[in-house]
Amino acid sequence: MESIVQIVGLSHRYSTNWAIRDINMEIKRSGIVGLLGSNGAGKSTTMNILCGVLTQTEGDVFIGGINLKKEPERAKQEIGFLPQTPPLYMDLTVDEYLRHCAIIRSVSKQKVATALEEVKQRCGLSHISKRLIRNLSGGYRQRVGIAQAIIHKPKLVVLDEPTNGLDPNQILEVRSLIQEIAQEHAVILSTHILTEVQYLCKDIQMIENGRIVFADTMQAFDNYVAPHSMLAVMEAMPSEQALLQIAGIARVNFLTERQVRLHFNGDSTVSERLVLASAQHGWRLSEISLEKNSLDETFAQLSKVSH
Numbered sequence: 001m002e003s004i005v006q007i008v009g010l011s012h013r014y015s016t017n018w019a020i021r022d023i024n025m026e027i028k029r030s031g032i033v034g035l036l037g038s039n040g041a042g043k044s045t046t047m048n049i050l051c052g053v054l055t056q057t058e059g060d061v062f063i064g065g066i067n068l069k070k071e072p073e074r075a076k077q078e079i080g081f082l083p084q085t086p087p088l089y090m091d092l093t094v095d096e097y098l099r100h101c102a103i104i105r106s107v108s109k110q111k112v113a114t115a116l117e118e119v120k121q122r123c124g125l126s127h128i129s130k131r132l133i134r135n136l137s138g139g140y141r142q143r144v145g146i147a148q149a150i151i152h153k154p155k156l157v158v159l160d161e162p163t164n165g166l167d168p169n170q171i172l173e174v175r176s177l178i179q180e181i182a183q184e185h186a187v188i189l190s191t192h193i194l195t196e197v198q199y200l201c202k203d204i205q206m207i208e209n210g211r212i213v214f215a216d217t218m219q220a221f222d223n224y225v226a227p228h229s230m231l232a233v234m235e236a237m238p239s240e241q242a243l244l245q246i247a248g249i250a251r252v253n254f255l256t257e258r259q260v261r262l263h264f265n266g267d268s269t270v271s272e273r274l275v276l277a278s279a280q281h282g283w284r285l286s287e288i289s290l291e292k293n294s295l296d297e298t299f300a301q302l303s304k305v306s307h
């Protein structure tokens with residue numbers, strides 16, 4: 001199967017500092033790939049190169065087999081881009097703006113009207129065609145931003161922090177629109193929000209200090225960030241020895257007379273065994289909570305593994 005995107009040995013240097021180093025990636029199918037990284041990790045640099053806005057220092061990007069550096073115009077026909085700040089013209093109506101985008105994206109004259117109707121329908125914009133963009137809510141502006149990215153039916157859609165600055169309802173709406181679009185297009189979604197990637201993406205690329213530190217399926221990532229400790233509150237706290245008897249518990253840290261942190265190996269079914277043991281021995285377990293790694297801790301661990 002031909003790749004939709006292939007990134008080979010991509011590196012970029014701003015004056016003397018390398019912002020990204022030796023990035024490799026291949027996408028062959030539609031669906032959402034999450035590019036996850038903390039601020040300054042190198043996501044925007046990667047995306048800007050991918051969309052032909054910035055020329056890399058080293059390496060190559062192929063879109064549908066076309067070398068972006070050698071044939072930028074042809075390759076860019078297959079890319080739709082929603083940058084962090086959508087390139088909207090506030091004084092145009094939704095119709096005027098999207099028509100303008102279709103034309104600069106080289107949609108042929110006879111096809112502009114159909115492309116416009118289709119994209120408005122997909123993005124839920126049909127009822128606000130005549131509204132000025134200036135008067136739209138953040139969520140609707142973002143929909144217009146997504147519409148301009150897909151109006152020419154590109155193979156690849158690149159979305160940079162698409163839910164940034166939206167309220168919780170708007171976030172849900174924009175996420176479901178992205179899921180819908182990913183049925184037909186390959187989508188790369190950049191974000192620093194772990195839950196966004198967990199919710200939307202089937203594959204994940206994690207970037208830190210300009211390097212990819214994790215590239216696998218979301219399921220593999222979930223296993224990686226699965227909890228390895230839990231906090232428990234017990235009114236009649238047992239001894240360390242008694243707790244270590246429970247299969248899976250590897251280490252015990254007493255925090256207060258009533259609270260303990262239990263580190264475990266394997267899966268979190270150990271919590272069920274703790275509940276059982278408490279009932280059997282009268283420890284009066286009143287609270288239990290699994291502790292997930294924070295994104296920072298996960299980055300730190302993955303960075304260590306990759307070095």
Ligand SMILES: Nc1ncnc2c1ncn2[C@@H]1O[C@H](COP(=O)(O)OP(=O)(O)OP(=O)(O)O)[C@@H](O)[C@H]1O
Nearest residue numbers: 014018019037038039040041042043044045046192
């Ligand atoms: N125009 C520029 N000139 C010099 N250095 C830059 C420039 N743009 C980015 N950098 C540096 O390159 C590195 C990667 O930045 P980049 O913006 O790609 O990261 P990011 O992951 O997108 O972060 P953010 O989420 O904050 O946008 C950072 O150290 C940043 O300071």
